[in-house]
Amino acid sequence: MLDSWNEGAAKSAILEFVRSVTTPGETFVPPAERIATFDNDGTLWCEKPNYVQADFLLRRLNQMADDDPSRRTRQPWKALYERDHTWLAGLMTHVADLTTGVTEAFEGITTEAFEVKVRAFFDATTHPTLGVPYTQLAYHPMVELLDLLRANDFHVYICTGGGRDFIRVVSEEMYGVARDHVIGSASTLEYRDGDIYRTKGLEMPIDDGAGKPVHIWKRTGRKPLFACGNANGDTEMLEIAVFSVLIDHDDAEREFAYRDGAEKVMLNAQMRDWIIVSMKDDFARVF
Amino acid sequence: MLDSWNEGAAKSAILEFVRSVTTPGETFVPPAERIATFDNDGTLWCEKPNYVQADFLLRRLNQMADDDPSRRTRQPWKALYERDHTWLAGLMTHVADLTTGVTEAFEGITTEAFEVKVRAFFDATTHPTLGVPYTQLAYHPMVELLDLLRANDFHVYICTGGGRDFIRVVSEEMYGVARDHVIGSASTLEYRDGDIYRTKGLEMPIDDGAGKPVHIWKRTGRKPLFACGNANGDTEMLEIAVFSVLIDHDDAEREFAYRDGAEKVMLNAQMRDWIIVSMKDDFARVF
Numbered sequence: 100m101l102d103s104w105n106e107g108a109a110k111s112a113i114l115e116f117v118r119s120v121t122t123p124g125e126t127f128v129p130p131a132e133r134i135a136t137f138d139n140d141g142t143l144w145c146e147k148p149n150y151v152q153a154d155f156l157l158r159r160l161n162q163m164a165d166d167d168p169s170r171r172t173r174q175p176w177k178a179l180y181e182r183d184h185t186w187l188a189g190l191m192t193h194v195a196d197l198t199t200g201v202t203e204a205f206e207g208i209t210t211e212a213f214e215v216k217v218r219a220f221f222d223a224t225t226h227p228t229l230g231v232p233y234t235q236l237a238y239h240p241m242v243e244l245l246d247l248l249r250a251n252d253f254h255v256y257i258c259t260g261g262g263r264d265f266i267r268v269v270s271e272e273m274y275g276v277a278r279d280h281v282i283g284s285a286s287t288l289e290y291r292d293g294d295i296y297r298t299k300g301l302e303m304p305i306d307d308g309a310g311k312p313v314h315i316w317k318r319t320g321r322k323p324l325f326a327c328g329n330a331n332g333d334t335e336m337l338e339i340a341v342f343s344v345l346i347d348h349d350d351a352e353r354e355f356a357y358r359d360g361a362e363k364v365m366l367n368a369q370m371r372d373w374i375i376v377s378m379k380d381d382f383a384r385v386f
Numbered sequence: 387m388l389d390s391w392n393e394g395a396a397k398s399a400i401l402e403f404v405r406s407v408t409t410p411g412e413t414f415v416p417p418a419e420r421i422a423t424f425d426n427d428g429t430l431w432c433e434k435p436n437y438v439q440a441d442f443l444l445r446r447l448n449q450m451a452d453d454d455p456s457r458r459t460r461q462p463w464k465a466l467y468e469r470d471h472t473w474l475a476g477l478m479t480h481v482a483d484l485t486t487g488v489t490e491a492f493e494g495i496t497t498e499a500f501e502v503k504v505r506a507f508f509d510a511t512t513h514p515t516l517g518v519p520y521t522q523l524a525y526h527p528m529v530e531l532l533d534l535l536r537a538n539d540f541h542v543y544i545c546t547g548g549g550r551d552f553i554r555v556v557s558e559e560m561y562g563v564a565r566d567h568v569i570g571s572a573s574t575l576e577y578r579d580g581d582i583y584r585t586k587g588l589e590m591p592i593d594d595g596a597g598k599p600v601h602i603w604k605r606t607g608r609k610p611l612f613a614c615g616n617a618n619g620d621t622e623m624l625e626i627a628v629f630s631v632l633i634d635h636d637d638a639e640r641e642f643a644y645r646d647g648a649e650k651v652m653l654n655a656q657m658r659d660w661i662i663v664s665m666k667d668d669f670a671r672v673f
Contacts, residue, residue, distance in 0.1 A: 131564060210603055252567070267607045277418060278607035279541070288603060289598040290622055295603050309577040316497055316575060316582050318605065320554045320565035335577055 100247055103240040103383045109344075109376045113244070116342045120324065121251050130252035134242055135323045136282070136311075136336060137245070137260035138328035139266055143274060145236040147355040149229065152261045155220045159204045167371040168270035175200045177264045202286060206299045210264060210288065213297060217268040240382045243347075244327075253325065259283040260332050268341060282306060282314045292361050310337035331363040343373040387534055390527040390670045396631075396663045400531070403629045407611065408538050417539035422531070423569070423598075423623060425615035426546035426553055429633050430561060432523045434589045434642040435514060439548045442449045446491045464486045469557040489573060493586045497551060497575065500584060521581060522620045524560045527669045528633075531614075532561055540612065545602060546570040547619050549595035598623035618650040630660040637666040 104110040120128040140146035160179055163170055170176040174196035178186035178219050205213050221234055229236065245255050257276050259266055263283030270276040284307065287300035304310035312335050315323055326333075326340035329348065338344035345368040348357050358365060378385065391397040407415040425432035430591035447466055450457055457463040463481035465473035493498050513518055532542050544563050546553055550570030558561040571594065574587035599622050602610055613620075613627035616635065625628035632655040635644050645652060655662050665672065 105558045263604075264607070278604060281607065285604065289599045290599040290626070295599055295609070295627055311477070312577040312582055317550075317572065319567060320568065322582070338580055339577070339582075385502075 101240065101243050103243055103384050104169075105381055107381055109374050109381045112374045113344065116288070116325070117215065117247065122156070123187070128324060129194065132251040132321060132324060133248075133251070134315070134319050134323045135245075135248045135253045135325040135327075136256045136258040136315055136323040136332045136340070137241070137326070138330065138336070139257050140261055141329040141348065142327055142333070143237055143241050143257065144233070145226065145229070145238075145354060147307060147348075147357065150261060151233050152265050154224065154233075155265065156201060156204060158220070159216075159225075160200050161206065163354075173199075180186075194370060197208060201298045202301060205286070205297050206220045206296055210295045210297065211265060214268055217265055221269055234269055234273055236386060238378075238382070239386055241327075241385055242274060245276070248325065249275070254319070256315070256318070257281045257283070258306060258311055258326075260305065260311075261347060262286075263306070282318050284310075284336050295306050307332040309335045312339045315339075328364065330360050334364045336365055337364065338371075342367070343371070345373050345375050347375055347377050352379075353382075388527065388530050390431055390530055391428050392668055392670050393401060394668055396661050396668045399661045400631065403612070404534065404538050415611060419611060420535075420538070421541040421543065421602070421603055421610045421612040421662060422532075422535045422540045422612040422614075423543045423545040423627070423639075424528070425617065425620045425623070426544050426570075427548055428616040428635065428670065429614055429620070430524055430528050430532075430544065431520070432513065432516070432525075432641060434635075434644065437548065438520050439552050441511065441514075441520075442504070442552065443488060443491060445507070445511075447487050447501075450491065460486075468591065478572065483536070489586045489588060492573070492584050495584055497582045497584065500551060501555055504552055508556055521556055521560055523673060525665075525669070526671055526673055528614075532563070535612065536562070541567070541606070543567045543569055543602070545593060545598055545613075545623060547592065549573075550593070569605050571597075594619040597621045599626045602626075617647050621651045624654070624660060625658075630655070630658070632660050632662050634662050634664050637665050637669070637672065639666075640669075640672045641665060 100114065101110055108336050118155055119126040120133065137143055140150055157179065164176040164180055171180040173274055221232065224349065225232055226236060230269060248255050257266060257274065257280065261283055263281055263285045266283055267278040267281045270278060284305040285302045287298045287302055289296050291300045302314060306314045311333065315336065323340040325342045326336050327344040327346065328337055329346040337345065345364060348355060350356060387401065387535045388397055399569040406413040407420065424430055427437055444466065446593040447463055451467055458467040508519065508521055513523060516523065535542050542563060544553060544557055544561065544567065548570055550568055550572045553570055554565040554568045557565060557568050571592040572589045574589055576583050576585045591600060593601045598620065599609065602623065610623065610627040612629045613623050614631040614633065615624055624632065632651060636640060637643060
């Protein structure tokens with residue numbers, strides 16, 4: 100079990116928790132209540148140098164500007180066309196412009212047509228520095244952890260701030276997580292003429308921060324027994340779980356070393372004695 | 387199989403469809419894609435003379451007026467207090483007032499505190515004319531159908547216009563449907579101070595009409611293979627399913643006979659050759 104994990108406090112604590120809730124006695128939890136929720140970006144797969152979905156989106160935005168050059172006078176297409184590195188470096192701060200881009204990028208197509216586009220992206224694209232398809236960039240020790248939990252009758256869900264209908268396309272092959280076990284942010288949808296169409300808008304709240312516990316309840320009718328994340332947006336999900344695990348990106352050699360965007364969650368982990376997993380020390384291999 | 391169903395066209399068609407999608411060959415459907423969705427009120431349990439949830443809500447509204455008599459000057463509390471039968475008879479037309487009542491009735495409490503209230507209601511309340519607890523008013527032939535589908539590796543979901551978090555409390559014991567397989571309308575929720583609270587508002591779209599296919603996609607990432615309903619609000623769900631079944635309430639003796647609120651769905655069923663189940667002829671027993 101957890102063969103790709105080094106012996107240490109993190110591995111021991113996880114195995115002991117799983118044992119405690121599956122062994123008859125005071126700490127036993129019935130299988131129906133064994134809900135495990137995992138963030139995706141930076142928790143199950145690599146999120147650097149960019150979110151995978153940002154790559155998908157930027158390619159689509161470039162294509163939209165090719166199709167209709169008048170877009171190049173408006174953000175976010177303008178910055179992309181002019182290779183405005185200052186604007187792009189602060190990408191995540193341009194929320195309103197980005198939302199415009201995201202919601203217009205795939206507006207008016209059916210959910211199934213969207214899936215075809217996502218599939219084509221994953222089939223054609225490799226990671227910019229690691230040089231392999233994104234679908235090969237799941238963290239192997241985390242896939243083992245998902246397997247361990249399922250073998251112990253946990254219901255394993257992805258709970259991603261990214262797009263639910265984006266991740267569903269690859270969740271089964273990458274993580275063994277069926278599409279009905281993917282929770283995430285989503286565009287608004289509409290039924291008309293016998294099919295389901297994406298419309299221009301984001302479902303609120305998005306599946307980040309305080310939105311995560313709400314989404315988990317909506318989907319499962321329960322709070323998580325086990326939760327795992329790596330970023331500030333996972334704080335609330337980890338707060339509400341019984342057993343909480345934080346992935347620390349401290350391995351510059353095998354992956355990327357960074358704690359920006361994890362300041363708040365790290366502080367909480369230290370104050371509340373959550374399990375902190377060092378990718379450098381606790382993972383015998385990464386991918 | 388389906389022992390409480392009389393032999394006839396409806397039973398034969400259902401058994402033949404299940405056989406066709408589970409037997410290797412051209413019509414085979416992989417288990418992961420075998421999504422079955424069932425309306426609840428009037429499809430799985432009795433919805434007359436009132437929706438069960440209306441009974442739950444009216445009791446709460448009366449209690450709210452007892453707690454704060456000033457409410458009796460406002461609808462819907464006013465009509466209840468004055469026993470305004472004209473207003474109450476047109477209950478479902480007073481949407482705005484009712485929404486006020488619904489959303490204020492359980493505002494600001496946690497999802498778990500709400501569940502305690504629902505449980506207490508089901509434990510204490512009996513059907514006004516049939517005289518047994520609501521939890522005994524599942525249609526037995528339908529419970530058999532759910533069992534048959536699950537035995538054939540279908541993923542069976544409830545998809546109710548009523549409250550998701552209301553039905554979750556009894557779905558397992560009544561139908562064998564786990565709470566993560568209940569899709570429905572819901573109040574808005576908020577995470578704060580380490581818990582999940584109901585807030586004043588309804589999540590839109592509600593799970594009725596065109597909202598049903600959207601909710602089913604959000605939850606499962608698929609369209610239903612098998613769907614079953616009884617009312618106009620089920621039309622779109624039945625339209626988008628591969629195999630569609632309509633329950634016709636034509637049994638005044640053992641249940642209630644009515645087609646009001648089912649005019650549109652009945653017309654569609656006839657035009658599109660959906661399977662129509664006559665409760666009178668096709669059910670050997672009802673409860």
